[in-house]
Amino acid sequence: MYISPTYILFALPALLLGLYAQFRVRSAYTRYLKVRNRSNVTGGNAALSLLRAGSLETIKLVEVPGELTDHYDPRHKSLALSQEVARTPSVAALGIVAHEIGHALQDREGYLPMRLRGGLVPVVQIGSWLGPILFIAGLLLSLGGLAQVGLLLFSGTLVFSLITLPVEFNASARAIAMLQANGLIVSDEEEKGVRAVLSAAALTYVAAAVQSLANILYYASLLSGSRRR
Ligand SMILES: [Zn+2]
Secondary structure (H helix, E strand, C coil): CCCCHHHHHHHHHHHHHHHHHHHHHHHHHHHHHCCECCCCCCHHHHHHHHHHHCCCCCCEEEEECCCCCCEEECCCCEEEEEHHHHHCCEHHHHHHHHHHHHHHHHHHHCCHHHHHHHHHHHHHHHHHHHHHHHHHHHHHCCCHHHHHHHHHHHHHHHHHHHHHHHHHHHHHHHHHHHHHHCCCCCCHHHHHHHHHHHHHHHHHHHHHHHHHHHHHHHHHHHHHHHHHC
C-alpha cells in the first residue's frame, strides 16, 4: 500500500503523541495502583462514600471486566468500575473513581459541554464513515462540492474531540476537589499520584483531538491540491 509523504507529515506527530499519552497512562496507572492510600479505602468504597457525599445515591455501581474500563454511563445512570479499581485501596483507584463521579455530577447539573458532546454523538457516528466516502468519491469524480460536504461531515469528529476536552478537564478538577473535601487524599504524595493519573488520561484526549485535526488538515490539503491541478 502506498502511503503519501504528506500524510506521514500530518499524521506522524499526532500518532506519536497518542502513543506517548498511552504510555504515560499505563505507567502512571501501574505505578499508583501499587501505592496504598492512607485512608486504606478501596475504589468501590470510595465510590460509595463520594456518591453519598454528592447526593448521588441513585447511581448504580457495577463492576466491569478489563483494565482501565472505568466509566460513567449517563444513559443508565450507572458507574462502571474495573475490578482492580473497585477492589484495591490504591491512590490510582481514588483518582479514577472520583473522575468518573465528576462526570456523574456534570450529568446531574446538565453541564453544557457534556450536553453538547452527547448531542454530537449521532452526527459523529454518521460523519466518521460517510464523510470519508463522500470525500474520496468527490475527489475521484472531480466533484469539489461533494468532497467539501464529505470534509464537513468528517469535521464533526474534530468538534467532538474538542468539546470532549472541557468535559474531561472539568471532571478531573472536580475529582481533586471532591477527594480533598472528603478527606480521601490527605498527603502531598497522594495528590501528586492522583494528578499524575488524571493528567496522563487528559493527555490521551488532547492527542485524540490533535489526531483528528491532523486528519482534517490532510484532507483539506488533498482538496486544495486537487483544485490546483
Ligand atoms: Zn472522563
